[in-house]
Amino acid sequence: MNEKEALVEYCLRIGDTSLISGQRMSEWCGHAPILEEDIALTNIALDLIGQARMLYGYAAQVEGKSRTEDDLAYFRDARQYRNVLLAELPNGDFAMTVARQFLLSVYSYHLYTQLCASSDKQLAAFAAKSIKEVAYHVRHFNDWVLRLGDGTQESHQRLQEAVNELWNFVDDLFMADEVDQMMEKAKIGADHNALRAVWETTVLKTLADAKITVPAVNNFMRSGSRAGNHTEYLGYVLAEMQSLPRSYPDAKW
Amino acid sequence: MVTNTTDISRIRSVVSGVCDPEIPVLTIEDLGILRDIRFEKEKLVVEITPTFTGCPAMRTIADEIADVLRSEGFTDFDVRLVYSPAWTTDWISESGKLKLKEYGIAPPARSTEQHLAALLSGVRELVHCPFCNSANTRLTSPFGSTACKALHYCDNCHQPFEEFKCH
Numbered sequence: 001m002n003e004k005e006a007l008v009e010y011c012l013r014i015g016d017t018s019l020i021s022g023q024r025m026s027e028w029c030g031h032a033p034i035l036e037e038d039i040a041l042t043n044i045a046l047d048l049i050g051q052a053r054m055l056y057g058y059a060a061q062v063e064g065k066s067r068t069e070d071d072l073a074y075f076r077d078a079r080q081y082r083n084v085l086l087a088e089l090p091n092g093d094f095a096m097t098v099a100r101q102f103l104l105s106v107y108s109y110h111l112y113t114q115l116c117a118s119s120d121k122q123l124a125a126f127a128a129k130s131i132k133e134v135a136y137h138v139r140h141f142n143d144w145v146l147r148l149g150d151g152t153q154e155s156h157q158r159l160q161e162a163v164n165e166l167w168n169f170v171d172d173l174f175m176a177d178e179v180d181q182m183m184e185k186a187k188i189g190a191d192h193n194a195l196r197a198v199w200e201t202t203v204l205k206t207l208a209d210a211k212i213t214v215p216a217v218n219n220f221m222r223s224g225s226r227a228g229n230h231t232e233y234l235g236y237v238l239a240e241m242q243s244l245p246r247s248y249p250d251a252k253w
Numbered sequence: 254m255v256t257n258t259t260d261i262s263r264i265r266s267v268v269s270g271v272c273d274p275e276i277p278v279l280t281i282e283d284l285g286i287l288r289d290i291r292f293e294k295e296k297l298v299v300e301i302t303p304t305f306t307g308c309p310a311m312r313t314i315a316d317e318i319a320d321v322l323r324s325e326g327f328t329d330f331d332v333r334l335v336y337s338p339a340w341t342t343d344w345i346s347e348s349g350k351l352k353l354k355e356y357g358i359a360p361p362a363r364s365t366e367q368h369l370a371a372l373l374s375g376v377r378e379l380v381h382c383p384f385c386n387s388a389n390t391r392l393t394s395p396f397g398s399t400a401c402k403a404l405h406y407c408d409n410c411h412q413p414f415e416e417f418k419c420h
Contacts, residue, residue, distance in 0.1 A: 036393060036396075037394075039396050039397065043396035046308075047305060047306060048307070049307050051306050121337065124337070125336040125337030129336050129339040130306060132339070133305060133420075136395060140396070
């Protein structure tokens, strides 16, 4: 694999995480517990899909095989998707969504902080643009974690159960393979060890403030997203998201 | 085609009048999203920068710029999106901020640099009601009817209002 191929793959990973996260957020449209939250979650979906579009556009340009952002979003199968596993997990109840998006947005925030200094100008521009949006997402889910975790017995229990389950997917966020190492070496991508350290500091502080405990580290940890080994849930997300362009490949919108 | 500065300033004067479809009192110049107008050989290039990455208005704005250019007789042009440097609400002009307030939307209060730090430290910014100027307001939702706005409520004049978020 050369550096160009690694860069395409690297952009797809971040783009896929944004798109699948955005698709999950959009599933809340019309279903959130209160109107303001419905608006918030769909606004966040819009930000995430916008971020995915930027990365797909750039990945396609670097790749130079005349694939478009739509090709990348709609005509790849689950095994070709590179989003982190956390992003594809079902919304569950509101606490599950809050916990998942909290862990993910803190991850994106710290990742983009590093990418703002990327030697790749386009990636740095993407990060500088996106980090402002992600800061709002972090604040939003941070507030909800505190509110639910330090709320009623019921809300606390639900959030704790969500964190217990989601924690099995934390390692997958930080697994660095050949692509990550190449990108880090070229000063294009992030330093995954540093990313994990700063992510843990941020996440553990909020969870402690919310009276939520983190499961023991010897839990079974799932990983595999970088090789396209996903959970069974991603196929269903793609089936819904891709059904229209796959049924009507010439459809214009 | 003559590619002199008079030409560019004439193009600028018509293109800069294109309005935001969601906040029609603001032109793209007020918003600070019109980045550059230049000729690349014969081709006229207009560069705009998105406010939010997912903002659906960008497509409409690009289409409207194209319409304006066509009606001015240009055929060889390109409207491009540039992402760097990233747009910030600091680029909204002073007259733009005034227009926002008159339209009933509280303009962004802080500069972006201060704001990002404040966001994560949990400090809440003081937002003045665009109708009665009271600071006795509260945030009802950090996300609003469009990506760029938040919802507030004024406890002085009992009016809900929108704020153009610091970005």
